[in-house]
Amino acid sequence: MKKILIIGGVAGGASAAARARRLSETAEIIMFERGEYVSFANCGLPYHISGEIAQRSALVLQTPQSFKARFNVEVRVKHEVVAIDPAAKLVIVRCLSDGSEYRESYDALLLSPGAAPIVPPIPGVDNPLTHSLRNIPDMDRILQTIQMNNVEHATVVGGGFIGLEMMESLHHLGIKTTLLELADQVMTPVDREMAGFAHQAIRDQGVDLRLGTALSEVSYQVQTHVASDAAGEDTSHQHIKGHLSLTLSNGELLETDLLIMAIGVRPETQLARDAGLAIGELGGIKVNAMMQTSDPAIYAVGDAVEEQDFVTGQACLVPLAGPANRQGRMAADNMFGREEQYQGTQGTAICKVFDLAVGATGKNEKQLKQSGIAYEKVYVHTASHASYYPGAEVVSFKLLFDPVKGTILGAQAVGKDGIDKRIDVMAVAQRAGMTVEQLQHLELSYAPPYGSAKDVINQAAFVASNIIKGDATPIHFDQIDELGEDQLLLDVRNPGELKNGGLEGAVNIPVDELRDRMQELPKDKEIIIFCQVGLRGNVAYRQLVNNGYRARNLIGGYRTYKFASV
């Protein structure tokens, strides 16, 4: 009879426990969770704070009782594993209710401890109005602060998934919100110019977004003021817990009632380190493709481990739920002698930012540059479904690919409709090893309410293939401000479109007049063509090149250029 111990009862741990039981009725399976809850919906926490998920109970997917009934898994909540003895194959467990300790032996051990929010040692940050959000008790504390303190202004530090979701949730509650982000963009899985769309959406909602701004110091002002009925006060402005004065990296001061720290997470590796398990360079637990640590009887999954990047083959830390769940299932398989291999992580990610979705898969341009991987890129902005059918929204799409072979390196998309679909299509295509040549042939579902006969993806593939074949010579938004004397900017939009902005010094000849007015253009200069999104620019480019001009087309058009600086 096999005995399996699982440390951590969320995502990876829960998946492993359920799978292990399906594989064996006789195995003894014990799960340790130092918190009070197992298998809760951690991704849903911000949405209960906002009230969008009304029932707190909706977040608790399983209980110790339901795990026992369905899977005969013994769940010990408030029990913390404090040490592992790999040689003796046993763990030391502390019961957090009474402080007692005991040993539990194992044949196979799974570490699924997750990752903890990083809270940097900023002076004053340890105070009752500053919170991180990792679990249900954290959520409860934030909700309590909001209610008791009648928060009128909140500050979120960090523009990643949790920071963005908390920003939106607080705003949703009618709380004035400031979002501080040290980098020059939110949502780092996408590149700076794609994040511009999110910045616009955030500012359009009235959120005070401050990029390139860090939090330097926190000063906690105790200011208990309980509303007094007798004095004719109501509770809407009472401050039971006081407020905070924040000092920012630019020297500015900011008064706030609630501070959410969401700058990122760090793998929980103390237990693994203490047990002598190998730790990777990025600080996560090292595992092989079978999810085994350096001790073959000990498996590790989820946010705590370093996994292999699908594109680069290098180690990476990707604290996301999808990989964690699949890794947990796989680890259980392998405990029973199967040989399931984890196939690498693309880092497919998506985040709701008000009515926008911002998504990505594979590597972004920043990462490709850093890794020294050659790439080319295209941008398209086209309708999420047939533009003549109601409800179509612009999908802004970026595709990164190998400039010679056309292999897909990564994709990013932003918009109000159909973003998850395009990212998923790209995630599959990339995983399958497809090239942009093959993407052209994708036969995606089309009816006016759902897509277009030539989908966003087909269109991006056409542009990318044109570049590879030499049918198009691209220029990118980040090269526009560096044009030389021997280059001429040509705006082929209609005069009516120019009022929405344009590039300084451009000559305007609408694409439909270009054939007749071509002689106005000099043959000794390179013509830098642009339109709104790049499509008419390509038509103009082909005309000019086929007439003996040297030309380049601004890929993604003025729209890409414009949002890059938002």
Add this chain to the structure above:
Amino acid sequence: MKKILIIGGVAGGASAAARARRLSETAEIIMFERGEYVSFANCGLPYHISGEIAQRSALVLQTPQSFKARFNVEVRVKHEVVAIDPAAKLVIVRCLSDGSEYRESYDALLLSPGAAPIVPPIPGVDNPLTHSLRNIPDMDRILQTIQMNNVEHATVVGGGFIGLEMMESLHHLGIKTTLLELADQVMTPVDREMAGFAHQAIRDQGVDLRLGTALSEVSYQVQTHVASDAAGEDTSHQHIKGHLSLTLSNGELLETDLLIMAIGVRPETQLARDAGLAIGELGGIKVNAMMQTSDPAIYAVGDAVEEQDFVTGQACLVPLAGPANRQGRMAADNMFGREEQYQGTQGTAICKVFDLAVGATGKNEKQLKQSGIAYEKVYVHTASHASYYPGAEVVSFKLLFDPVKGTILGAQAVGKDGIDKRIDVMAVAQRAGMTVEQLQHLELSYAPPYGSAKDVINQAAFVASNIIKGDATPIHFDQIDELGEDQLLLDVRNPGELKNGGLEGAVNIPVDELRDRMQELPKDKEIIIFCQVGLRGNVAYRQLVNNGYRARNLIGGYRTYKFASV
């Protein structure tokens, strides 16, 4: 200087013309269109009839003038090519305005004539109240009939894309609608049991859906009654054009004010036949992968051609916009000496049926049976995104795969949210040659508003892989009514769920009580387990099998069984 003639100015023809110009400024390009409009949105026609697309002009994507200005393509509308002389490389064109004829020579010719609605020779079908819908004049005639005749009841014959869209459009206008379909299901790209969800949705809206019912005879009753102001009448019930009495195949009579024939389309091949071009067995123009007909100077694309089926490699007729557009682009490439190969058609399709989407890609079960291709199948019914986040809807998903290699043969999905996404994911995975084993590893975008950590597709892949590996023994909905004496039905749902229906003769032991009550089950019978969607059934199956029972799990659960007969 190359001279290119294009016959047909929609989808394939329009794509080819634009692409040809981008490849060459010097080519002479002439497009002939016997109708009045080129490049119109034929897929949008039903939605202008319903009023959802308010502006008729939104359907006209290009005009002869805009084609000329942008692409220097000469568009001759109301000019019909009446003959091709392949030996002399010329066509004979009739100007429909004055009946005059002239010749036009070509270096390359493209046939993009499309497909015409099939109107069978039903007695009486030729009358002023019976319409098909192919183009803008058809749409105008239908709208005119609705307005002039004050249609109160309409009948649509045929439950394909156009039939379903017209049914919905007429219903949307407040017109009582009957839908007649000769087959036992609508939307033939999906299998009968998946169509059941659509049947339910159609009936829930109050549409009179009659399956297995044909139209036998039409009797046109002239009944002009123009409302008279003087007599105090209003126009809401006037009948200027009369009404129709329909005789159905079951002998029933049906009175209706408008009849839409939408039983299918037939490739327009007369011109190709007369020119001696090869016609395939299915009645479409025969082309090679370069979209060349049997005459290498003549290309053909779109609804008129037979293309290669991606799965079977056999010829197929797939009258859809996506392939037509991509084929047109490719044909233009090949006219200029490129060697673009069409990669086969999966038949990816989707249709809106009220608030449902019904989609499919690859082969369905009917086709696989017919082609003698071995297959296995799974069904899952799971939430379109995290079920705890508002707006999640059930995705009902069917996956067909090779029972040994696990290659994807086809997929179908029905539901209110996220259907196009799942079909697109499957279309890409199939085209890439992925197996169900690989589908397990797909890393799809997840945040609560968009997906799940284990997406529908991952879940279906888990079930399929379980079957291939022998971890699950399936039984399907269509085998349930044929159980023998040596089989016992076990319902593992909770007692509270039984009121919504179940399988006769089933023993009920909720899955969470099964471990304690297992001894109630006989070991000499095969236990046929079912739950609502198949997930708990699998948990129960694993328990029983690991305890030495023989068992099978109803894949897709009671939900699949139930809707199969709707």
